[in-house]
Amino acid sequence: MANRTLPSLCCFVALLPSLSQAALYITIVQGLGGQPEYDSEFTESREKIEAASHSMTAAENISSFNGESASRENLLKHFADITARMNEDDRAAIYLVGHGSFDGETYKFNIPGPDLSDTDLKNILENFPGQNHFLVNTSSTSGAMLESIVGEGEEASNPDYIIVSATRNGNERNSTHFGRFFADALTNEEADLNKNSTVSIEEAFDFATRSVESYFEEAGRLSTEHAQLRGDGAAQFSLSRLSEIQIESENPVINDLLQQRLALDAEIENLQLRRNQMSNAEYIQQLQALVLRSAELSERIENQQGSAAP
């Protein structure tokens, strides 16, 4: 039977009440490459994102657009459809992979036919029910979209959703490298800094940013892109799972152990939230006890699974 999996153990406490109802809707849009090498790069990134997305949500909640299907009309209809299906607890994640342009006033994501504008994207995000939705735009000049949606400088607001752009503003017009590194992060253990086997938005962003810096450093060139992240909760929003994390099993013994471990992980997170309320020695002592129990449970789960295996 299929095992159910958690999006991210680190946000277990916060998400637990709505787990059974909450759904994640993922939309991946591959824009026009213009040249074969960009077409190839964008396709590769889109495919990586698609694969990673399957570790996070049901296949019917993943929508991918490229070529002629990625028209403005299709996309607006798609977003209207999922908006209608979503409830307050559901979340949406949008990946825009491609080129962008900015004429000084309007940002556009380049797709066949009329482009998607910054206003279109803002409307899409604002129409989603609930909050904490996510949009990553890996295109050149995508910083202009960010400024358009959340404002500039001191006037920038803290949005109810999480937005990532590959560039600082609309003046960074060179084709970007951020997108392919962001896609790489979704399947790369090096991105998983808290070792919880999932990659959060924050981890993917940090990985891609570091990779872009290294890329330009090694090439001996000044960086022409500076990615931005806005909004709260990027560390809690998981984008991919690096390995299966079971939370249910047909084997009642394993199932019981899994539930115990989930509860322990929740306790650890709760302890970490309360660390300022106790001495460091007390905190470490309690953490050690909880982690030890979690480790023992993991070992017992593995042993049970080993003995159950044919």
Place this chain on the structure above:
Amino acid sequence: MMPRPCKSILKNTALVAAFSIAGWAETASARDHLYGALDNPDLLNCETQRWSSRPGEADKCYRALQSLEYPPLVRAEAFWALGDLQNANTAFQTAQNAEPENAEVRLRWGELFMQTFQYQEAYNLFAEALELDPENAYAHIGAAGALAQGDNGEEVNAHMMTVVENALAPAGARLRGLVMMSRSAMQQDRYEDAREILDEAQELAQENALPRMELNALEAALAFMTHQPHEQFVEAALAEAPGYGDAWAIPAYFADITRRYRECGEFYGKAIEVQPDHWEAHLELGVNQLRQNQVSIAREHVQIAYEGDPFNPKTVNMLRLLDTFIEDMQVLNFPDPPQGPFPTLELRLDKKETGILTNYARELAMDSINLYRERYRFEPKAPVIVEIYPNHEDFVVRSIGMPGVGILGVTFGYLFAMDSPIAHPRGESYHWGTTLWHEMAHVFTLEASNHLVPRWYSEGISVFEEWRTGPIPGRKIPNNVLQAMAQGKFLSIAELDDGFMRPTYEDQVIVSYMQAGLVFEFIDIEYGFDKIVDMLYLFRDGISPVEAIEQVMEISVRDFDRHFKQFIDIEYGPMLSSMGVWQEDHRASYAALEEENWEEAVAAAERANFVYPDYVEVDSPYIAMARAYSRLGDEENEFLTLQTFWEKGGYAPRALLALADRYIERDMQDQAHEVLKDVIWADPYNQELHVKLGDLYLERNQPKEALEEFRVLLALDPVDKAAANLRMARAYQALNDMDGTMEYLMTALDIAPQYRDAQMMLLELSRTTE
């Protein structure tokens, strides 16, 4: 102040003189003698009092001249003489408005700008004065002084000759010109020329009853430079002008530029005794005290200089640096406690870098000290102080007072300062280990010769030691130097100092470094290393390099040059004759790499390496070849190429890290260890290096060494903190230190509670202790 168009003639004022008279400004900032530039009798009366009495005694006379009954130009001079530069400037402006056609106003106003280090403004005023009065000799001299701050030697000389060669020019202006020329000749070690110029100037001064105190100060400097008694000239200057601090400050300047820092400090100290308001002497004394490790007293003098003359950018820079120095630097002595009267080594590191560099800098510095002790038969008589600056501009200011100069290290005797590896962008070819090795050799050559070693000799030994005994042995000669060699640009040994001190083409300094290094390769191979050290000790007695070569090697300089050329021809002749082919193949290897034509990249690199197999700079053909082999999937040839690159002294960090991986894959741990150690001297900020080296130490059951590497890793604030802490825990576990193990293990688990490897270790430990 009236806005003035900027004619950009003055370039980098901090550079060492590229032409003859750049040193003029060293003492031009104080208000000099008028030398007849003005003739107002009341002003001249005050001037006479000023120069013939102690400082301050003429103030009453100048104050009287501030009255509105005097012309604005005279009032401006009075304000200036009393140190009120703002009112002096206003009065000059008033004078110019009142007498717009008076060249003298602009001339003297220009001199005021010279004092406040605004050389472009000063030049503009001198040029305007010359438009009004093209024959004005003082304006020509002023223009030459301002231009001397840049690199426009021809214009300087044109202005100078207009005056000096004109018998009808005012004697005072001609005397100023001769003073500048004598100073220039001394800066170029042309002592006989300086002697002739001074003789002419003395005669001129005597015939025209002009002041001679500056000439006597220069006589003192010349005597000092030529190892003759100098005191009587200083006494003569002071007899004429008892408050004339330059009587000592001018010789001090020449002691400074010839690296005789002890005498330099002594002379500047006497200058401020004679003239307590000689702000520049205070500054230079402070700079010199800092070289000799007297930080507190140095700051006092720099502060005094700032309060007296806040316009001097060098003072401002130095004050900022001293603040940084006191607040940010940490002092570490080795051994601690000392095993003798003083520690062997004192490291001064930025507090942010101690966790990263301390062990590496100590290891390299101690190794070099112990080696040089033996090789140069010299036992240090004070701690060797090594200052490493993470900010390049701080280091440069500390070294020469002004930012913007591309140097890597400077040695002042027992103390040297250098750039930290972080002072240069990652990926550049800065090899800090070699810089440290190079500067340490200077400590020994300077001190063993009592600071009398010629520049080329000291630099040559340092380069030679880099190649022979340094952290990455092997001759490393840059491409541009090879081209210079091919074009026959090496100098005679008798003129080699000129290549450092007075370069005539863009790359000549680096060409001279390499030539000097090769000279010692030649001497070592042909005559033996002892001759090098024997000659070094002769310099203590003031013997010239030419005399030293003739005495120790029993060969004329002409024959030496001829034999050296033969040596170069043998060593590099075939390669130099194929230089064009090598350059083309070198370029082609990287071009093919860019075009992803891997086979051609290998072929071109092979051709280049055949012609010049020792070229292992960061753009070496070996690097192109290894990358191409890697893309071709030819792991064995990639490995062999990287290995050759490293064995020949290549140090490109990424290539060496890749080679270390190949060695580890082949279970060649000793070689992997050596390669990784070499990366430390090039790029100690590389996190991957410390992970690999620490893991290797653990593998080799060297947990103490592993712990040090992981400590450095943590000090680098690694991205993956959980993994770094787990590594620390494992090293402590290997050392049977349970407290350390648990501390770092729990830190890892606090960062990443679900970190399976850390959880497993905790589980294992809990069972072991049960």
